[in-house]
Amino acid sequence: MGRKLPRKDVVIIGLGWTGSIMAYELADAGLDVIAIERGPWRNTATDYPPGYAADELRYRIRHELFLSPSQTTFTFRNKMDQTALPIRSWGAFMPPNGVGGGGVHWNAETWRFLPSDFVLKTHLTERYGAAFLPEDMTIQDWGVTYDELEPHYDRFEYLCGTSGQAGNVKGTLMEGGNPFEGPRSRPYPNPPQEQPFGHTLFGKAARDLGYKPFPQPSGNMSRPYQNPLGVRLGPCTYCGFCEWFGCGNYSKASPQTTVLPALVRKPNFTARDNSEVTRINLDSSGKRATGVTFVDAAGEEWEQPADLVVLSAFAIFNVQLLLLSGIGKAYDPETNTGVVGRNFTHQTISDVVSFFDPTKFVFNPFIASAAIGMCIDEFNGDNFDHGPHGFVGGGYMGQIQTNGRPIETTPVPPGTPLWGAQWKKAVKENYQSAMKPGTGVHGSMYSYRDVYVDLDPTYTDRFNRPLARITMDFHDNEIKQNKFLTDKFAEIFQAMGARQMVKEYRKAPYDVTKYQTTHLCGGAIMGSDPGTSALNRYLQNWDVPNLFVLGASAFPQNAGYNPTGTVAALAYWAADAIRSKYLKNPGQLINA
């Protein structure tokens, strides 16, 4: 045990989106708050200024802003009977590191989940019958409803200055918005971003096919904005260096551009960067957290005592730290018992690359932002009848091409040589007239008994702690879902006049080297039953009531949207529960 620091009211582990939001809310309530962050402090002008923010090699290819696998990593296997090996270069997802967390390099696609997503098990069982679901699918209701989260979604959107077109304001459908979204209490704080040519064409083709396309809700500013904390953002310049990058000109919502400037002014808030929490400490009863142990940049170990512990690291690190701290029963897939590590999910992403006549189409793909795009939501969640299709789940799809950056934007038609003069010629011919939406089909991944996180029996980190081990593969349900959605997606490009299309279906086995999204979810899920969830509906740990665990680790399964809006709404929801309930009577908020 390291040297003991003075006690704080609250210690927050990880200063990304959820840590920043919770730190602000609890400091605002007058509590003495310290946040401990594994990575460095980051500021716009010193860490990603416009002078070199647009460096594709540095940030995209060499992963400047992400966790370095040499610092820590995970092991991975598809099946329970395989031996997992450490991931040594990020592929399928990009674990964040540093102040701001994934909020620095995210796309800022700011979605809400569907009302039915939060009661998924009940909803699907009622509509299709229990037998319609695969036997090993372990989906659950969340224990919280869309209506309960609505005010918290709203707070996050107004914090971020989300640019978008409302589809449903208090039950009234709005022209041009997403007609499937749950009712929102008010429109987005900012109008949608301007759409580039190709994105506009996609919207038109989708409309002609009878869909209701709408602009993707974006945390890239469509105009200057001052949020309720007084913090300002500038208008987006559509430079197309957002995803994997920090925004150099204060135009993308991030903790740095929305919360941290207000948070650091609070005298009762402090932060330690480059310090990694190695353990949440418990008292002798094992029912109460006494604080955390962390190691600073010099390798010194410290104990930070606190009355309340908030675990708000990246999803899988939340799970790992719970397992390493002996909090909650570890999940065992053989007996289907235990809670920590279960219902781990990712996303089911695919794409359609389409080629148009260069003499007729000039898309200028470099004019973009990370959350730009025209989408349709007809095939998300349970927005359509799954009965005839034999699968559940879905996703939004859209022309959401985020950039035309030079190193990676080289779509060439099938049959083109992989290198040499012919390849160069094809790149030149197609750069302006090809469409490559990237994560064009954004499908859900539901949870299964044999997809989970536990501690690796072999590999350890620099502190000799076992690495987290991921066991994950695609199941037939998701493969069917993806086939159906990708074909529907391609029909829209066909209607736009593409002369050639390449459907890049997602196929099994799950490939940890191919990028999908960074949306790792689950492993420390919320719910109503301590037998099948690690957290109650307020994200409070069932076993250790003075521990709250924030982030996508709480998702019982992943929906067909980007998770950050829901992650942040849950953080506000938990903060509200702490402020209005827990602080008045610290203890378990739910009697299960």
Place this chain on the structure above:
Amino acid sequence: MQDFAAVERGRYLTSAADCGSCHTIPGSDHPFSGGRPIETPFGVLVAPNITPDRETGIGAWSDEEFDAAVRSGRRRDGKRLYPAMPFPYFARMTSEDVKDIRAYLSTIDPVRNPVTVNHLPFPLNQRMAMAVWDELYFTPGIFKDEPSKSKQWNRGAYLVQGPGHCGACHTPKTFLGGDESSKPLQGYTLQGWVAPDITSGQGPLAQWSRDAVAQYLKTGHNQFAAAAGLMGEVVELSTSRLTDDDVKAMATYLKDVSGPKPTADSSADAKVLTAGGAIYQDLCSACHKSDGTGVPNLIPDLTHAATVNTGDPTTVLRVILQGAQSVATDREPTGPAMPAFGWQLNDEQVSAVASYVRNHWGKAQREPTEASRSRHEVHQSEPEQDAKPK
């Protein structure tokens, strides 16, 4: 016995007079304990300890001795203070004002911190020389209302000319460091920053409304400019702590101070401006916009920022080379920063883009914009931003 109302008045005046800016080392947990070096054109002076410590602070001083130091520039031993202590301005305060400041300072934790003030070279280290200076530049006497002006104007004039001591930085100085009283607030360069010409009439603040000036003082930001460097400190420690009425009063008075139009820069070469314009569009326009107008309260409007439109390019060059962190205040907590470009642009390129910024939008300057001199000068001081590729 402490008079709470007097202490509160004193606390407010201590902010208005920005005592903490010199008498506290930035970031120190011991306010007013001195030790901060103050660069002057003649050498370095170190601000003394003004906590109530009896040995190393001012705890043993009588109120009369304190008043003599603040308003007459006289030390306890009768010797003269250097005018880095802006007593020629503080002389406009009443004895009651100064007594209240003393009352407030007496509530501060005493800190033992002996400070050697005088680091000037001979013969300037001889305080006798100050007798001549006082004769030339020091006019005693409290502020007198101008009866033809409004109450608000007079309050503003008192704050600007008295405790606020704005002219200490913003009024041009003679070779002896005294105010050029015929050119009030027409700009002066000190410690590597320009305290720009802040006159209206035809001066750089001509287009700023009274409310824009007040907003700048209160929040550090407005639609035109952002306070950084020394002015950032002034806003943080002084003007942001004043009431809305007082910053409006200061703005009312300042808007009534007229100055001439900054003169055109005949040396601005068309080729240089073309090169500067290309660099501007490449590196600057993402934030400051193609037309230089920026984003209100976030990114300065280069067509209206006083530091751009003042005669001396020092701040423009410094900020391009080194970057700048703007001030964060309760009303404007964002604190946006300008990144450094000194690692990326050579002297010629910095000069070109500075010339473009200072000439392109219709306001032009006397002096050619030389980056090499500035690069040398800013390297003497600590870098504002470390934005080199790591």
